[in-house]
Amino acid sequence: MLCWLLMGGCVLALSLPARATEPAPAAAESTAASGRAAALMKRLTGWTRTDAAWLAAQLQADIGRGSVEVEAQKRRILVRVLDRDAFAIGTATLRPSFQPVLDRVRAGIRQLPGEISVEGHTDDIPVNNARFRSNWELSASRAAAVAQELLRYGEFEPTRFRVVGYGTTRPLVANDTEEHRGLNRRVEIVIDQGGDDAAYLSGGKPLPAAPRPASAADELF
Numbered sequence: 254m255l256c257w258l259l260m261g262g263c264v265l266a267l268s269l270p271a272r273a274t275e276p277a278p279a280a281a282e283s284t285a286a287s288g289r290a291a292a293l294m295k296r297l298t299g300w301t302r303t304d305a306a307w308l309a310a311q312l313q314a315d316i317g318r319g320s321v322e323v324e325a326q327k328r329r330i331l332v333r334v335l336d337r338d339a340f341a342i343g344t345a346t347l348r349p350s351f352q353p354v355l356d357r358v359r360a361g362i363r364q365l366p367g368e369i370s371v372e373g374h375t376d377d378i379p380v381n382n383a384r385f386r387s388n389w390e391l392s393a394s395r396a397a398a399v400a401q402e403l404l405r406y407g408e409f410e411p412t413r414f415r416v417v418g419y420g421t422t423r424p425l426v427a428n429d430t431e432e433h434r435g436l437n438r439r440v441e442i443v444i445d446q447g448g449d450d451a452a453y454l455s456g457g458k459p460l461p462a463a464p465r466p467a468s469a470a471d472e473l474f
Contacts, residue, residue: 290454293453293454293460294450294454296460297328297446297447297450297453298328301327301328301330301446303464303465304325304330304444304464304465305323305324305330306325307464307465308330308361309323311357311360311361312332312357312361315354315357319335319338320334320335320338320339320351320354321334321335321354322335327447328445328446329367329443329444329445329446330365330367330443330444331441331442331443332358332362332441332442332444333439333442334354334399334439334440334442335435335438336395336438336440337435338354339399339440340395340398342438343380343382343385343391344384345384345391345395347398347402352402355402355403358403358442359402362403362442362444363409365446365464366446366461367413367445367446367447367448368413368414368415368445368448369403369409369413369414369415369443369444369445370414370415370417370442370445371396371397371400371403371415371416371417371440371441371442371443372396372416372417372419372440372442373391373392373393373396373397373399373417373419373439373440374392374419374420374423374424374425374437374438374439374440374441375391375392375420375438376421376428376434376437377428378428378434387420388420388421389418390418391420392418392419392420393416393417393418395418395440396417396418399442400416403442421437424437425439
């Protein structure tokens with residue numbers, strides 16, 4: 254702060270020390286709360302990453318063969334079932350040879366918390382046959398086939414599941430080669446573990462126990 258004084262016709266500028274300011278109590282409390290929320294969300298995201306790494310270890314052989322992929326996406330775990338092994342082109346009937354893969358997927362995800370969305374996707378080649386009038390119907394039917402297989406033995410509450418068909422609307426890559434179209438033909442099993450995050454962050458619900466110890470495999474995610 255500058256203070257101007259008039260002395261003998263001269264104007265002098267004297268620098269005065271700035272007055273220390275304290276943050277307002279409400280602002281300080283808000284900053285602390287934001288820090289706690291960020292730390293808590295980091296912990297929750299780490300738990301999901303640990304679960305994804307554990308599931309990937311259970312499906313390691315299937316991942317190696319290119320039958321499935323596992324990804325951690327913040328508070329979601331995604332198991333991608335690739336069409337080339339699961340279904341014949343233009344059908345929604347699971348190949349019998351793919352059943353053991355889904356058995357292993359089922360055994361893994363039944364040990365994980367979270368809501369489960371089974372989502373079907375297709376490439377951009379139009380479908381119009383006696384069974385399916387569009388890619389919407391084909392993708393939804395494939396997702397339903399996978400969901401029904403996961404639910405076959407009554408190991409899940411059906412209320413945890415939803416089935417969605419996205420048709421051509423969410424491609425992974427451009428539909429510009431047959432290889433890329435094959436990547437876009439898929440069913441994704443999405444385990445959403447973030448349904449209670451708002452309650453955890455607000456303190457309205459206590460945190461559950463950590464799912465399992467972290468391991469070096471977590472670095473994959």
